[in-house]
Amino acid sequence: MRVLRTVAAVRSAVEGWRASHERVALVPTMGNLHRGHLALVERAAQLADRVIVSIFVNPLQFNDRDDYSRYPRTFEKDQQYLDEYGVAVVFAPSLEDIYPQRLENATHVEVPGLSDILEGASRLGHFRGVTTVVAVLFNIIQPQVAVFGEKDYQQLLIIRRMVADLLMPVEVESIATVRDKDGLALSSRNSYLTKEERARAPILFGALSHAAETIKEGWRNFSILEEEGRQRLVTAGFCPDYFHIRRAEDLAEPGGRENNLVVLAAAYLGKARLIDNMQVQLKSVD
C-alpha cells in the first residue's frame, strides 16, 4: 500500500492502472477509520481492481471551526487498518492540493434544495463543502466507482444528484449502515460520548426502529410518529435536532401513499451530535 500526498502522484498511479485496463474504486473518507469505513473498502474491492482511500479532513464542510479542529485525526492507525485490507493507495492530500485558491476563494459545487433541508438546515454550507470536495476528488482520481455509506443518507442522495446533474462518469455505490451490537451506528463522533452516554446512545436506533416498525404496521399519521420519536429522545436525555419521516428518493414530505420512506434523525447527546436513519420499504399501501 502506497501513501500518496500530491495530486500529481495519485494521477500518475491511476494512469498506470488505466493503461492496463484496471478498474479503480474510490472510498472518500475523513480518516479516523472504523469498521464502517472498512466495510466500504471491502465493497470497493469487490467492484474494482484497485482501491484508493482518500483521507482528508475537509474544512469546507465544517460549519463550526471548533468541530473542525477537534475532529479526531488518527492517520497512523488508519494506515495500519488499511494495510490489511488490500488497499492500493491512500491519498492524503494537503489543504493546498485540494483548494489551490485557498478556502475562501474556492469554486463551489452545490446541489440546491436537497442541500438546504434536514442536515443542511442545521449545518449551513455543510453539503456545499461535501459536494465540492467530492467533485474535486472525482476530478483528481477519475474513479469508475465510488463507495459511500447509507449512514449519511442525505449526503448519499446529494452526491448521486451531483453526479447525475453534472454527468460525472462515475458509479455511486452505497452500503448499509454498520452498527455496533446494540444498534448504535458507527461514527467517528461516537468517540465524543462519555461511557454513560455511550450506554444510552442506542436509544436513537431504538426510536428510529420503533417509527419504522409502526409505519410497516400501516400507521400513516407521520407527524404523530415524528413527535413520538422526538419525545423518546428527550426522555432519554438527548437534545433532538430533528426526527422526520421523508420520501426515500428525494427527502420530500410524504403524501401518505409512498412505498419507500426513510426515517431520519439528528440529536445531541452531551457533546456528540449523532445522526442516523432507517429506510422503510412497504410492499403496498393500497
Ligand code: PAF
Ligand atoms: O462522509 C464523509 O466522511 C465525508 O463527508 C466525505 C464524503 C469523505 C467528504 O469529505
